[in-house]
Amino acid sequence: MVDKRTSQATRKKQQPITEKNALSVDMWRFYLMWSVVLLCFLALVSRAFYVQVINKDFLQNKANANILRTEKVKAMRGVIYDRHGVPLAISTPVMKVVIDPRDYFETKKLFDEITAELAKDPHNRKLKRQLPDKNLNLDELADAVGIDRAELKKKMNDKPRSRYLVLQKEIPPQQAELIAKREFQAVYTEKNYKRYYPQPQPNAQIIGLTNSEGTGIEGLEMQLNSALSGHDGEQQIVRDKKGNRFKDPEVIKEVEAGENITLSIDSRLQYILYRELTAAGVANNARSATAIAVDVKTGEILAMTSWPSYNPNDKKSLTNKDAMRNRGAVDSFEPGSTMKPLTVAMALESGKYTANSIVNTSPGSMRIGNHTIRDTHNYGVLTLGGIIQKSSNVGVAKIALSLPYATLPTFYKRVGMGQRSAVKFPGESAGLILPPSKWNVSEVGTMAYGYGLNATVLQIADAYAMIANKGRKVPLSLYKLEQPPKGEQIVDPKIAEQVLLMMEAVTLPGGTAQQANIPGYRVAGKTGTAHKLRADRKGYSDSEYRALFAGMAPVSDPRLAMVIVVENPKGQYYGGLVAAPVFARVMQESLRLMNVPLDKPLDTPKIQ
Structure with missing residues (x-):
């Protein structure tokens, strides 16, 4: 039998081992608990770092989307x-x-x-x-x-x-x-x-x-x-x-x-031009009237307008789409006799003709294929200047047909016909020059006096400005220029001067545009009276015309070139009677506003 005191001693010796085990368990739990807490803390810190640093833009944008609008x-x-x-x-x-x-x-x-x-x-x-x-x-x-x-x-x-x-x-x-x-x-x-x-x-x-x-x-x-x-x-x-x-x-x-x-536009000239076009359109019961004025030395367009027009401030006026069209750039048409000075310039350039060359236009008509070309009168023998002054269709047709057929259309293309001008206005027409395969006797003969091709008012103004600028063509511009462009010599200066003087005769006694005369300024120009195509495009109308006048002034040192077109006037329809007076009134006021010196004596009243 085991002694009682021995048993108690044994239990006393075992007690420290139990306490040590319990302490170890407690410490393990303590470390586990703090490890979990530390991990949670680290997870929170990591999440906060991700939210506030790494992914802050996404969350910020989500928040902004709810309260901010741009x-x-x-x-x-x-x-x-x-x-x-x-x-x-x-x-x-x-x-x-x-x-x-x-x-x-x-x-x-x-x-x-x-x-x-x-x-x-x-x-x-x-x-x-x-x-x-x-x-x-x-x-x-x-x-x-x-x-x-x-x-x-x-x-x-x-x-x-x-x-x-x-x-x-x-x-x-x-x-x-x-x-x-x-x-x-x-x-x-x-x-x-x-x-x-x-x-x-x-x-x-x-x-x-x-x-x-x-x-x-x-x-x-x-x-x-x-x-x-x-x-x-x-x-x-x-x-x-x-x-x-x-x-x-x-x-x-x-x-x-x-x-x-x-812009290059002078609002004073623009107003004068629109005022006179309106008056001419109403007085002649015309369908429309269009004009352009160009500074021949710089190519700047000083005025370009059409009647009827519209008021962009009034939305009710926008229903008339016809009035909204910039006819000077968009519309192309057969320019008629305004092309005759260019035909004569081509003849002089060819070397076959001089300013004193004569052409027999008798009997006032000529037959080309199935088409007869006629003058208003039998002018007989005419010089090149006389052909322009009397506006002889027969004369320019004979000149054009006496040269290789490609000569005239090629010259027209060189002066800018058949291509858009440098203005490049929205919707601007390039006009029309027939392809070389069509350059036959009939086409070239009629092309000489402005039929069989289409041109815009911009193109006619460009060509006339070139003649007025001694044969040098400067690009047309709708924007004010600080320096005039150099330009390109298209026609010999002597030829351009000769044609200019021939065109001056058009406004003198015996010419077709005496109403284009301006007191104190010498004026050169050319009338045009073109039959319009019929609505069915089968031949030309006998009652619808296009009256034109294109000219420049003053002749001694040209400053402005101007083209006037009156569409379908009723009653009188000749360019010299309808368009030339508009040219005279606008050009006179324009030259005065621009302080251009006079180059001829003012008319003095006759003493009775």
Whole structure:
């Protein structure tokens, strides 16, 4: 039997081992617990690092998407000036009034609920503080904006969940400011620009117009749209959780205004030209009248307009598409006798003819194939100058047919016929020169006096400016030039001078354009009276004509070349009677405004 004291001693010796095991377990649990805590902490730190550092942009964008909106700020369109700095197209600021129907109805609902509670507890300060203080009266808003009250309410009720409803597109900034001061709920304004044309009708067909969004859709407004438009800016709008604005916009991208453009047009000459074309068109009951004036030394187009025109400020006038067309660049036609000086220049250049060469035009007609060419009279024997002065169809036809058939059309192409001018106006026509396979006796014979080819007023003005500039052709331009271009010598200067003096005889006694004369200035030019093609294009009309006059002045040192075309005049229809007087009136005023020196004595009254 084991001694009792021995057993107790044994238990006392085993007790430290149990306590040591228990302590080890406790320490293991302690380390495990803190390891878990540390891991959780590290996980949280890692997640925070990922969220705030690595992936911050994604979450920031998600948050911004809920409260931020980016809106465009419209750039101011560039101004179009004439050569003297007179504005021809400007943009004026206008305001668009917009309402947020959803914001309005939510605020109105809150207002009605709080008002109902206040009726029960009128002294509740908390409710009074929560009561919206903006103007919720739609009738007052309608009156301030200038729309019908019932119409406004209908628009609002039709789109109660909309965030954007336009009330008025174009109101003056002063009126918009008064509306803003009245603090209507959910109403705000947006700045925009409206295009305005101070001299509409004379310039409309060149400058064109913009649409309601401010984008050019016609004329130079369309061609130069990129330069004129500039670059829109951007601003951020902050909204609350309900989508309502509660902070002023913040600009995040500055607006870049459009480029200003200076044209070669002289608005004074442009007005005079349009005024006289209108008078001639009305007086002759014509379909239209078109003209161009060119500075022969620089190629700058100082005036180019047509009647009838339109008012781009009045959207109702845009229904007449015919009046919106820039006829001087877009329309091509058979130019008739205005081509005869070019035919004579070609003859002189060939070396076969001189200024004193004579051509027998008797008996006033000649047969070419199945076609008979006729003059108005039998002029008999004529010099080259006499052919131009009397406008002999037979004379120029004989000249053209006496040379290789390719000579005349090739010369026409060299001076610019059959190709677009340097202006490159939108929709500009290239005219028409028949291909070489068609250069036969009939075509070349009629081409000599301006039939069988198509030309634009721009092309005729370009050719006449070349003759006036001593045979040197400078590119036509619609933009003001700092330095005149060098140009290209197309015709020998002596030949150009000879043709110019021959054309002066047209305006002197015995010529076809005596009404083109100007007191104090020598004038050279050429009339044209062209039969128009019939509507079915089967032959020429016996009752519809095109009256033309193209000329330059002063002859001693030409400054301006001008082309006048009156389409389908009624009654008298000769170019010398219809178009030449318009040329004289416009050229006289133009030379005076440009301070061009006189080159002949002023007419003195005869003493009885």
